[in-house]
Amino acid sequence: DQQVKQNSPSLSVQEGRISILNCDYTNSMFDYFLWYKKYPAEGPTFLISISSIKDKNEDGRFTVFLNKSAKHLSLHIVPSQPGDSAVYFCAANFGNEKLTFGTGTRLTIIP
Amino acid sequence: DSGVTQTPKHLITATGQRVTLRCSPRSGDLSVYWYQQSLDQGLQFLIQYYNGEERAKGNILERFSAQQFPDLHSELNLSSLELGDSALYFCASSVAEGPQHFGDGTRLSIL
Numbered sequence: 001d002q003q004v005k006q007n008s009p010s011l012s013v014q015e016g017r018i019s020i021l022n023c024d025y026t027n028s029m030f031d032y033f034l035w036y037k038k039y040p041a042e043g044p045t046f047l048i049s050i051s052s053i054k055d056k057n058e059d060g061r062f063t064v065f066l067n068k069s070a071k072h073l074s075l076h077i078v079p080s081q082p083g084d085s086a087v088y089f090c091a092a093n094f095g096n097e098k099l100t101f102g103t104g105t106r107l108t109i110i111p
Numbered sequence: 112d113s114g115v116t117q118t119p120k121h122l123i124t125a126t127g128q129r130v131t132l133r134c135s136p137r138s139g140d141l142s143v144y145w146y147q148q149s150l151d152q153g154l155q156f157l158i159q160y161y162n163g164e165e166r167a168k169g170n171i172l173e174r175f176s177a178q179q180f181p182d183l184h185s186e187l188n189l190s191s192l193e194l195g196d197s198a199l200y201f202c203a204s205s206v207a208e209g210p211q212h213f214g215d216g217t218r219l220s221i222l
Contacts, residue, residue: 004153034210043113043201043213044154089153097167098144098156099203099211 003027004092006102015111019077023090023102026071030092034099035064035075038087047088048075077107085109114138117202117214125222129190132217136183136204142166143185144211145177148199160185189219197221 005024013019021035031052036044050057050064050073057064063076077084090102114137122130136143145157156169160179171177174192179185189196197220203211 036213041215043115043117043203043215045113046210046212049210098159098169099146099154100156101146101153103153 002103003030004090004100004102006088006090006105008105009103010106010108012108012110013080015082015109016079019075019080019084019107019109021075021077021088021090021105021107023073023075024071025073025092027092027094027100028071029094030100031094032092033064033066033073034091034093035062036089036091037084038089038104044089080109082109082111113212113214115202115204115212115214117200117217119217120215121218121220123220123222124192126192126194128192129188130192130219132187132189132200132202132219134185134187134202134204134214136185136202137212140204140206140212141183142205142207142211143179143183144203144205145171145185145187146201146203146213148201148216149195150198154201157187192221194221 034049035047038044048062066073087104089104091099116135141162144159146154157171159167177187199216201216203213205211
């Protein structure tokens, strides 16, 4: 039962353009959503999060949008840089309990 | 550097053996979580400890056990190892309200 889904295994974007990574969830109990970035041979690095009471959160080049009615969130990276090339995981939880992760999207920024 | 330390980085052993993975959380974090990432899979939650007490259990096999010590470091014990236990094992820690921060993982290879 995949409660958090990232349907695009990979995405390629030109340097300087916007990268948009998508995530869908099925569990209405989730109240906290996070994005992690992962390089090979390293652990996931926390990027940005959003509470279910908000619909947008911004941190520098990274913005997360939450559409609760559609059970959908997205991560926007503007402008995309070569160092952004990594695997991005969407995750969700409720009550500060375990994280449920998507299977990840590999983002490649083309110089 | 997330502040979460995992040792060892790599572990190679044989079927039927027992291993112990160690995690030191970030300073001040009371919660410790263990996750397993098998090949091409997302991270799967195993178990959570909070201030020395087991808080939640996920899809953790009976051959696996964990504990959190008074100094808040945690150990994950894997016994009667099988080939399918080969995976990356991540530890994460968090404060009561906040994102989980991950270590760089232990890569376990069963021969």
